[in-house]
Amino acid sequence: MSNRTNGSGHLMLITPERVFYVGLLGRPRQRCSGAFHVYVAIEGAFHHVAEDGRETSGELVVVQPNVRHTITSDYRSVICFMIEPESVPDGAFEALARRLAEQGELFARRIRAAYARFLEQPREGITSAELDGMCLGEPLPQRALDPRVARAIAQIMRFSGEPATAEACATEAGLSASRFLHLFKQETGISFRAFRAWKRARHLLHFANQDLNLAHLAQDIGYPDSTHFSHSIRRFYGLKPRAIFSGSRDLAIYRGRQPAQPDSAWTQEAS
Structure with missing residues (x-):
């Protein structure tokens, strides 16, 4: 915490x-x-x-x-x-x-x-x-994802090592790249590339109240460079990364419990 x-x-x-x-x-x-x-x-x-x-x-x-x-x-x-x-x-x-x-x-x-x-x-x-x-007032219904797409999402959300690619996820799923991309959009309603971009920007929230080198953080999250990082964050949040961190210094961050299912799309998100 x-x-x-x-x-x-x-x-x-x-x-x-x-x-x-x-x-x-x-x-x-x-x-x-x-x-x-x-x-x-x-x-x-x-x-x-x-x-x-x-x-x-x-x-x-x-x-x-x-x-x-x-x-x-x-x-x-x-x-x-x-x-x-x-x-x-x-x-x-x-x-x-x-x-x-x-x-x-x-x-x-x-x-x-x-x-x-x-x-x-x-x-x-x-x-x-x-x-x-x-x-x-009540839990929302849970979407049932194809296990191959769920595993790909888990890979995207590991945020460690090399960023997940469509080709690597397709290979893991035993599909061609084109078939995998079609399945991914069919299951999630969004393209693989757009999904990955949003999850990368969302992962920034875990660190919003920390005093970090933003260039290093961008690299760790998987952005190719600081310019790409800044443009992406501004597109999703309407604010520059530095403004988000500056306004979050007094923010208390708590993390919820991960789903228990081994094939859940969200079990691998970094804590």
């Missing part, structure tokens, strides 16, 4: 399938995250600008994965609940978005209550299902 208790109340809980973040929003430009986002205002309201330019305001905002958007807030800090798209079956996000739209006030209260409960009694080892229950 990387925990710095200085009274800010800023924290982040990371499981392989979820992120529950309470901290500074910053002043991002347009962002395009690979996860489903539920933004909840701690105070005041959000101002959301969608990819098509439409503007909405409210205490709860939902954004689908891989959709460009800009979020500003009346209050400096924000609650954000992120859900990885490959962890739930097709249609789950659409159904959840409808529930959140119909009962936004209820879910905003529930997510704020989850934060208050965790702030009062923080702990390691929470599961994604438990976090879903706290925030949404």
